[in-house]
Amino acid sequence: MLVLPLDIAEAIIRELLARKDKATVKSLSLVRSSFTPVCQRYLLSNIIISCSKAEGSRRYQRSSDATLKLLRSSPHLISSIRSLSVLDSGSSWTQLDPALLDILESLTDLSCFIWKAASNSSRPTYWRELPQPLQDSIRATIRRPSVTSLFLHFADLTDLLNTTINISPSLTYLGLRGTGFSKIALELTRPSIIPSFGEMSSRLFVTACKLEWIEDEKMCFGWITAILPNLSLERLQKLAVFRSSLHSKLPELPWGALLYHESVRSNLEELWFDMISTNGPPVDTMSLDRLPSLKRLGLSMGLSRVFDANWDLVLGLSKFFENANATGITHLILCFSFSSTSLVLDPLKVPWGSLDAAVAAIPTLRWVGVQFVDCRREPTGIIPPKTKIMLPMLTERVILHWSTSRVEFPQI
Numbered sequence: 001m002l003v004l005p006l007d008i009a010e011a012i013i014r015e016l017l018a019r020k021d022k023a024t025v026k027s028l029s030l031v032r033s034s035f036t037p038v039c040q041r042y043l044l045s046n047i048i049i050s051c052s053k054a055e056g057s058r059r060y061q062r063s064s065d066a067t068l069k070l071l072r073s074s075p076h077l078i079s080s081i082r083s084l085s086v087l088d089s090g091s092s093w094t095q096l097d098p099a100l101l102d103i104l105e106s107l108t109d110l111s112c113f114i115w116k117a118a119s120n121s122s123r124p125t126y127w128r129e130l131p132q133p134l135q136d137s138i139r140a141t142i143r144r145p146s147v148t149s150l151f152l153h154f155a156d157l158t159d160l161l162n163t164t165i166n167i168s169p170s171l172t173y174l175g176l177r178g179t180g181f182s183k184i185a186l187e188l189t190r191p192s193i194i195p196s197f198g199e200m201s202s203r204l205f206v207t208a209c210k211l212e213w214i215e216d217e218k219m220c221f222g223w224i225t226a227i228l229p230n231l232s233l234e235r236l237q238k239l240a241v242f243r244s245s246l247h248s249k250l251p252e253l254p255w256g257a258l259l260y261h262e263s264v265r266s267n268l269e270e271l272w273f274d275m276i277s278t279n280g281p282p283v284d285t286m287s288l289d290r291l292p293s294l295k296r297l298g299l300s301m302g303l304s305r306v307f308d309a310n311w312d313l314v315l316g317l318s319k320f321f322e323n324a325n326a327t328g329i330t331h332l333i334l335c336f337s338f339s340s341t342s343l344v345l346d347p348l349k350v351p352w353g354s355l356d357a358a359v360a361a362i363p364t365l366r367w368v369g370v371q372f373v374d375c376r377r378e379p380t381g382i383i384p385p386k387t388k389i390m391l392p393m394l395t396e397r398v399i400l401h402w403s404t405s406r407v408e409f410p411q412i
Contacts, residue, residue, distance in 0.1 A: 044077055046085070047084050048087060049064045049067060049100065050089075084104075089117075090125060091125070101133060111146055113150055124155045125154060150175065153178075161222035162222075167204070169230075172188050182212070187209075188207065189204070189207050210240040239268060269295050270294075271296070272299075288329070296409050317334075321362070335370075336372050338373070367401065369407035372404075380404075
């Protein structure tokens with residue numbers, strides 16, 4: 001009988017799981033006894049625990065009970081589990097679940113722990129609503145050295161961040177989500193230049209930070225004070241701020257203080273942010289000359305209402321670059337999206353001349369990416385005809401890249 005080499009069997013299983021074909025992998029585990037442990041290792045690498053209403057009853061059915069039963073009957077499977085996701089359905093986790101506590105205690109080799117709402121319509125639990133033993137168990141889980149990825153979503157992060165959090169020294173990704181859609185995502189790196197001695201051995205450096213729908217200052221800065229001294233902003237190179245209006249001055253915005261933090265501004269190399277205003281960014285909102293290391297700037301602009309034929313947004317952008325002192329920018333991305341059903345889209349009628357001249361005047365600029373997306377029906381990328389006529393000065397001076405999909409900065 002032909003025996004399939006283990007590496008080929010694993011390649012087949014990985015391909016099936018990449019296609020989300022778990023049913024076939026489950027069938028393969030029954031074909032031959034030698035296949036069973038291989039299939040189980042891949043099938044059980046990611047465990048999801050949920051809580052749903054029992055049919056015709058007010059009682060909740062927790063998949064944690066079935067999971068714990070499986071682990072107790074087959075303890076050899078515990079080492080295969082690398083990721084645990086707990087789906088939160090509001091009040092379903094306010095009662096102590098002994099099975100979940102036992103599972104968290106057993107999975108000592110987890111590399112990823114996720115607590116998130118079961119769906120967009122689910123109300124996530126408040127941290128203070130969790131029973132104290134469960135809070136303690138979660139804190140113990142997220143500080144284990146094996147954990148490299150962590151995502152926590154609670155209705156209010158304030159209760160969690162009011163006390164110092166000890167996190168895994170191996171963490172490379174940290175995601176926090178709180179009230180509404182507020183979300184913070186961090187990419188981390190372990191110490192590599194600063195000698196590791198004493199407390200320094202456990203310090204993690206934030207290299208990239210992404211902020212979305214930040215609604216209040218506590219949400220934005222609570223995680224810094226709560227997780228210090230584990231985290232440091234000294235090596236923050238990339239900052240992205242999405243879905244944040246620029247109607248007020250920068251110091252008044254929740255993330256403004258982070259942008260100009262003394263340990264951030266001298267090292268920040270890449271900045272992305274959305275502009276909701278159709279008039280472009282206020283000239284006094286950003287002082288790019290206060291970011292001496294900034295090389296890559298991305299601006300994403302959503303046009304959601306009718307505006308006049310002068311295209312105030314483009315004129316506002318022109319004024320911004322005329323006054324922004326963007327003398328160190330080498331790469332620039334401009335993304336335009338249209339969502340107003342009454343908006344007549346004709347890019348060739350836009351007064352691009354002033355923007356073309358203002359951007360082309362940046363002495364260090366080498367590359368510019370431009371994207372148009374029409375979101376009025378299905379999001380569709382558009383490349384306007386005669387692009388050289390729209391931005392002639394930029395066409396002559398730099399590499400001008402037009403795209404119908406999301407524009408990314410080229411790899412350096």
